[in-house]
Amino acid sequence: MLFKKVVIAGVGLIGGSLGLALCKRNIVPQVVGVDPDQDNLELAVQLGAVHQGATLAEALTGADLFIIATPIGVSLGVLEMALPYLQQGTIVTDVGSVKGRLVERAEAMLPAGIHFIGGHPMAGLEVAGVSGAREDLFEGACYLLTPTEKTEPAALIRLRGLIECLGATPMELDYREHDEAVAVISHLPHLLSAALVNTVSYDAKEQLLLTLAAGGFRDTTRIAASNPLMWRDILLTNRSMVLAAINKFRVQLDKIEQSIEQFDPDILVDALTRAQNLRSTLPENRKYRLRDK
Known part of the structure; x- marks a missing residue:
């Protein structure tokens, strides 16, 4: 098993689609959603996009993968709020379409033993919210990862494995490229x-x-x-x-x-x-x- 507990912050189209794939394909036994919109979070539970909803502090207890799927303008703020609750060995990734500032800031702020790997699935639809999420959204898609020289190889291997379980193809790029x-x-x-x-x-x-x-x-x-x-x-x-x-x-x-x-x-x-x-x-x-x- 690649991961035991995955936390998804931002259960919208991308976060919800990730959750649907992880839950319905039994890739991860526990998927917890965090979202400021309580109605959207409740809908995510009803649709099976997450097993349960929780606050950020509650959700991150015991999590070994934290996915930031919030709008790009608040991603850094979410990471900063999560920082006190992340445990040693946790892998942190995101789904945003711009990597530079987030990768640099994340690597600067995270302590040793917590691994950040930028991510960007090349898939999407012109809808918002978990109501538009699809389990098969990533099938056949390219899923970009932006590791750096600081990235732990074992963490990268685990994340690549999860992406392959989604039906996507992981590809690595320098974050500037x-x-x-x-x-x-x-x-x-x-x-x-x-x-x-x-x-x-x-x-x-x-x-x-x-x-x-x-x-x-x-x-x-x-x-x-x-x-x-x-x-x-x-x-x-x-x-x-x-x-x-x-x-x-x-x-x-x-x-x-x-x-x-x-x-x-x-x-x-x-x-x-x-x-x-x-x-x-x-x-x-x-x-x-x-x-x-």
């Missing part, structure tokens, strides 16, 4: 999706455009439906990497704009073909999406 990568493939797409929707919202013919909007617009803008406050914290926390990603995108958009402005079909087709070819190589790794179709 992680933040740079997700700025391009996760954070930038959200900004572009929001900008595209806002382009329509500021148009004088907004209602006509929305009436005519078909699958392409809906697919491209799907992630704009995500929680704005959550994304505010993500984008500002990863500010420098996001700004760099925006600049990279601007270069590509300028090239396409110039090809249209100069009526240069060769450059335009080259850009579209390059995108088509690369897009066709992306694997379909979301098993639950295939089942939903």
Whole structure:
């Protein structure tokens, strides 16, 4: 058995989905949820996402894995509150999409014998709360881990093993490389999706455009439906990497704009073909999406 007691702080979509997988697959005998929203916590128990709910102090007694699944803006605060209750040998991880500040602060504040390993499952939906949680959310997904030179190898092996039990594939990255990568493939797409929707919202013919909007617009803008406050914290926390990603995108958009402005079909087709070819190589790794179709 990899872990005997897992505590999940923040039983929302990701925390709840982790709990559902751990409980329903009998991976861990005791999963305890902590959440400031008592109604959400009670629902998590009803849905089987956690075996029981408790306060942070109560929950951490005897825990050998502590998962911080709160919004990224409060993750450090939750870790600081948990610090007096963590025991020797406990592994602490998170699920946030920005790692730099959290990894550095966590390693600085945790005493020897308590192991922090940054984590980020590359999975999600445009819903919030445990009501949208899914046991199979991580099936086939890449689950990023950001160990450092201070990480204990045995702790990393145990966490990797748990991730594999979820049906996900663990992958290790330097936390700085992680933040740079997700700025391009996760954070930038959200900004572009929001900008595209806002382009329509500021148009004088907004209602006509929305009436005519078909699958392409809906697919491209799907992630704009995500929680704005959550994304505010993500984008500002990863500010420098996001700004760099925006600049990279601007270069590509300028090239396409110039090809249209100069009526240069060769450059335009080259850009579209390059995108088509690369897009066709992306694997379909979301098993639950295939089942939903």
